[in-house]
Amino acid sequence: MMKIKLNVWRQKDAADAGAFETYDAADVSPDMSFLEMLDVLNERLTLAGKAPIAFDHDCREGICGSCGVVIDGRPHGPKERTTTCQLHMRSFENGAEITLEPWRAGAFPVVKDLVVDRSAFDRIIAAGGFISAPTGSAVDGNATPIEKENADLAMDAAACIGCGACVAACPNASAMLFTAAKVSQFALLPQGQPERYRRARAMVATMDQAGFGSCSNHGECMAACPKAIPLDHIARLNRDWLKASFREGRRVATSGDSAAG
């Protein structure tokens, strides 16, 4: 059994200033997940009449993207390619002192304690993170063969779980890796071509409006990404966005076409 000391960010709501509080977690098994360690602490706090620590979580198998805690300054903690829920206490030393904070980004306001509001990600997708294929309109799935390599690359990009660690890791709180992964997935597939440039432009515009910073190629996002989404996708987004800007100039003169749709 391990003994752990926790410094946890406590904040009642968005308006509260917030502060760190310290807790001792004894009887921590190395086989516990990080969130199970918090569950046990929360039950103890509840029975002691104190407020349990709020944190987002759901699937606890690293795929829903709900969880996310900055652990000792690193989004999702010390282990590479691992979400907070998939992190186990065996990754820490007995007696360790661990600091827990929420994602810190202007575009992700704190809701309570370690819970933040990531709805800006949904707005970026709503602006263009789709292929317009209304139900019923599809041709046979094998009508268009797709080169395996491109299908695999598209899958690599599509593996993004939307957790927001990339934003939390970025010194500029940029959402470029998140946005680029979606733009790239569709840019690599034939189905994505008709809306390719409009998509890049609309998603980047919404990202900027939401208050995310700009990308200055630090690469911290990729290091923090639990799915190791590579930076290449950002390069692809930049190319598409530039092309989109030229095309837009050309298109405004000939048609009055709307942004999303």
Added chain:
Amino acid sequence: MKLDAKIPPGPIEKKWEQHQLDMKLVNPANKRKYKVLVVGTGLAGASAAATMAELGYQVSAFCFQDSPRRAHSIAAQGGINAAKNYQNDGDSVYRLFYDTIKGGDFRAREANVYRLAQTSVKIIDQCVAQGVPFAREYGGLLANRSFGGAQVSRTFYARGQTGQQLLLGAYSALERMIGLGRVQMHSRHEMLELIVVNGVARGIVTRDLVTGAVSSHLGDAVVLATGGYGNVFYLSTNAKGCNTTANWRAYKKGAAFANPCYTQIHPTCIPVSGEYQSKLTLMSESLRNDGRIWVPKKEGDKRAPHEIPEEERDYYLERKYPSYGNLAPRDIASRAAKEACDSGRGVGKTGLGVYLDFAASIQRLGESAIRERYGNLFEMYARITDDDPYKTPMRIFPATHYTMGGLWVDYNLMSTIPGLHVIGEANFSDHGANRLGASALMQGLADGYFILPYTIGNWLATAKLEKVTADHPDVKAAEASVAARTQQLLSVKGKRTAASFHRELGQIIWGECGMARAATGLTRALKRLPELRQEFWSDVNVPGSGASVNQSLEMAGRVADFIELGELMCLDALEREESCGGHFRTEHQTEDGEARRDDERYCHVAAWEYVGESKKPIRNVEPLQFEFTHLATRSYK
């Protein structure tokens, strides 16, 4: 209560087509006058909300998570079935239909299942069009794998993340409609009551999980796409937030709950490691394509797996079911694992585990081929257990995964409350007593993309709905009951956490209503559960207030409903005096330990009707007719 399944007449392959012609349509200009409320944004909910908005209806969608993309469909790993016959291996709509009926142990409705098989082919096309990156062959065409309970290769997949990719496809279609202002999305909202006016479902009451505000939402139809109730077992492969609350509120307002005892225990999950365990993790059934399941032949053999020679291993599935081998259906594979462990041959520290061994496949195909197929699953296993499955066999054990039972619906997916529709895992309709692998994703998307959007039009076109406003007494009463219940949970101020009650509930249900059930145990549970319910309401401790984020309050409300549902499950299991699919009554088995169905007495759906607190619910029956298949004893030998 009258259960009219409304199955259209005619030959099975024409029923759906004819029904689509017979249903009334809503004229395109009138669609925007109707409002549909969709609760839950998994595969079924997101696809239904997006499709109905595309058709022109006003749609409001709700989820308790912070984004519709988080719904637990996202965690489905292995794949989605479709009768495409791209492999030229003899698949057809009829074969998928038959496999599903047989897999469900002849306890599902033929007409619904046939429609599901017919619809399956369109789902793949739709998802490809959305940019879902399915696995492909070098020639660029879609790849397939085989799955339990089938002898053809009809499963489409996206690495080990098929559910994620299909959900993100449906989510992107939903977000497109949100961006166009055609769906009003309410994330972090939990449905806590159904509003029924003059016997018709007209709205829901939600609690905003950030502000605590309780409010009503009214519409012309309500759709529940709220998933299954596997978390009644506390430990399951479900996400922590998965709950039965929306369904349970509907049940208490008059929607019949069908076959609650049909729960699926998945054979390949990572075993429990300690008391603090908060959930169980599934290892996709697709692993059984290349992994061989075994235990030592000798009882209490504690040697490391590599020290046990080949002839001292019992590959029990291959031995007992030679034609299906390791690909025997889930209920059968789970029970066989339990038997192996009960006989003292289980492996690992707890003795509650069996080996899933890839050594033979790695030798035959090479490590890189196995990595290509299952890399992410192997990685997940290594992360949780600290073992390397490329070197040593995985240890697996069955865990609750899916619930075939759910709210009763007719052929139009409408419950016994007019206007209330139920889709996906939340309903009971397509999987009978056992679901085959890769069929959950198929059903969720069939319901959401291709079935409900048609049948709901018929409801809206034919129902004569009165105008209901926010000040209607039934609306006010529903809001008041939510507020009162919240207050009640907060005011007990007892000595136990909701989680501790949930764990105790889980132990009872797993012990008495799990992989094997008997009248003695079920009777014991039916005595204990009402006591547990009382203890909950007199001793639960829910800290904080209802006026802001309060995760303890959310959990407590869900646990309270699970305790009641657990009671109904045990009652259903007790009264179904036969074994079928996932429901195995130890009193009803053959000499070699296989399930013994009783078609004379139980070839029917049991749909439970709520009649009031502490009163025994009424067991209504929908007889099942097998006109296009023959009731046969299920054999995978």
